[in-house]
Amino acid sequence: MTFPLRGLLLILPLLVVAALLPLGVSGYILGLLTVAYYFAVFSMAWDLLFGFAGEVNFGPTFLIGLGAYGAGILNNRYGIDIPLCLLAGTLLAVVGGLALAVPALKLSGPYFGLVTLVAVLLLQNLIVVFSDLTGGEIGLTVPDVISIDADTNYWIALGFMAVSGLILTAIARSPAGLILQAAGQDPVVAGALGFNVAKHKIAAFAVSAAFSGLAGGLIVFYMGTASVGTLIDTAVGVQIIIAAVLGGRRTIVGGALGAVFLIAAGEILRPLGSLSTFVVSAAALAVILFVPTGLLGLASLRRAS
């Protein structure tokens, strides 16, 4: 139980440095990092399912999309205040996520993952079909934004990431998180120990959906727009998954590191042109193949040796 403290001591300086960045960094970089921090929450929420509940959710963008479009449409069509929109979007993500997870978790093996993948395609199509409401392929614009000040937006994103990371880590390390890990690793043994495996996995899915949906809503009110290409496309989902695996499975915080790393690497390698995506993907592949425990796993290996 001393480990969380040590982790906090490592992360706190990073957060302080991050909080001071607006004093000396250009608005462009702040903008990139703001987006990176929201993606960090997506990845951390995803790791709760993959790393702890043992379920591969190929559709993180389904949950994000529900939150983003739920919040965005309410603001766009009915002019409802941002906090209420965010709340409604989060709720929609949780409800939609549960509607998906409850039947899907009855399936075993790779079928849960396939169901989540299909859900993304379904949502994508719905948005295009109901373009009057959703803006279709062009996208949805919201009249209200959280702030027009880059620094404020940056700090809100950073704070949101830090709080989300703290809550998700606390859940993962709690006694309930221990049961969740047992359910994920060996559902038969967990069941024989008296734990209702489905209940714990569904709860984890709801928590993951809540954070994904809220982050999705926040990113809409940061950018002022929502579109299928930036928030829902399966390619976006793959990025989130890569970030979480890259950072380190079963670490929560690893997802944040991975997301920032991916966005930063993409930016640094931008001079390579279209090659940059290839290089980043190749690097991610190398990490997954050779260090399946991710960047944080690499760090802890160092410490152990």
Added chain:
Amino acid sequence: MTVAVKPPTAASVRAEPCLTVRGLTKRYGGLVAVKGVDLDLRPGEILGLIGPNGSGKSTVMKLVMGLEKPSAGSIRLDGTEIAGWPAHKVARAGIGLVFQHARPLMRQTVLENIVLALLPDSLLRLVPDPSVTEKARAIAERVGLGGVIDRRPGTLAFADLRRLELAKAIARDPRVVLVDEPFAGLTGPEVATFSALIRGFRDEGKAVLLVDHNVKSVSALVDRVFALYLGERIAEGSAESVMADPTVRRVYLGGSIETAARPEAAFKAESLLSVEGVDVLYGKAQALRGVSIHVHEGEFVSVVGLNGAGKTTLFNAVSNLVPHAGTIRFGGQDLATLSPAAIARAGIVQVPETRELFGDLSVLENLDLGGHHLPKAEAAKEREKLYDLFPILKAREGQSARTLSGGEQQMLTIARALMMRPRLLILDEPTLSLAPVILEQLSKALERLRQTTPITVLLGEQNVTFALPHADRVYVLEQAKIVWEGPPDRFATEMGAAYL
């Protein structure tokens, strides 16, 4: 086994049963794994549920625990009907299962693994409870894990991993404890400690059900034995009476077995296959310990041993499928550097117990795949010979392998292996879960093969009835070691009692 004190049973017999099983039946498609089993278990009693591989004993345990749903029958725990309940409800009702294979959380410490078993099934437990941790420490001390409490399971010795499983069962404090193969893979002194721990359950008034292959390994511990064969009860009573029961003896040792061994001197002096001092480790469990066997050209050698004794491991070592120490030579050539495929080409063909047929391909196609290295005419000739040996395969020629019965599948697997014209045919548990009538057909085919061809066979079996009649020589493998070697006619007198 080292502790032979007979427990007092008078008190336990008087008590009312807490677990009553009536007419328990489980079907998997057409296969009936458990047929109308009636079983009573009383508080403060240790019952041994024994049966050979495929007898349905593990299925009974899974049905009671709720890991499988029964097809029919009733399971009552203190009067409450629990048949068909999901495992977590059964567990909360008061039944615990000690798994044979330890499956702890690898990233958590021993202590945290025990804490897990102490937690209530609640989503809202977000803050650790110090009293739970204290309780977990006490349990760790009780089972002898006190010294390794902060280590991860991956660094533990095999016996400690088993202790951890016991600790988890103790933590749940069930009224009925099911223990799957309590002593598998343990050494003598470890068996004694585990026996003491299991007796501890009984002394606390819990009802204990031990599931194991034979009476011998649990006889010192159990108050009563329930013997199962092909899903049905064949005997019940004290360990002595079950061991003396004629049906049990027939199941384990076969009736009067007629053997037709050829003396070892009848074969060429040098061995076709020689295995010397082979050791195999699976993680921390020793699967083979200094095993040496040899097989002459044209000889039929049986390796007899219960499930888990190491037969499959031995064959996998011969085929170089598992890393091993020691030397294995075939026709004078050291196999250490050869790949499994090269060994197969050199003439060692293994028929695995899992059969590995191509289910969607027809009988003919499966056979042709076995004979693909032969010229067409040769392959056709070989196939006709095999159809002669297994006429049912000709009748089923166009049928896909998946639709065959278990016995037909086994015949096809053997026929496919013979299509490869092996110099040494290794058969791994060909009788696994086959009905007696099929067994007889298979037995006749093997005998004809032995009489009419110069084939060399190495057979691994737990079914002695099947293993002895054809064998020229027999090895007994027990807990990773060869404990006996001799002609089959001496088996019953020298090894029979120990094998029960």
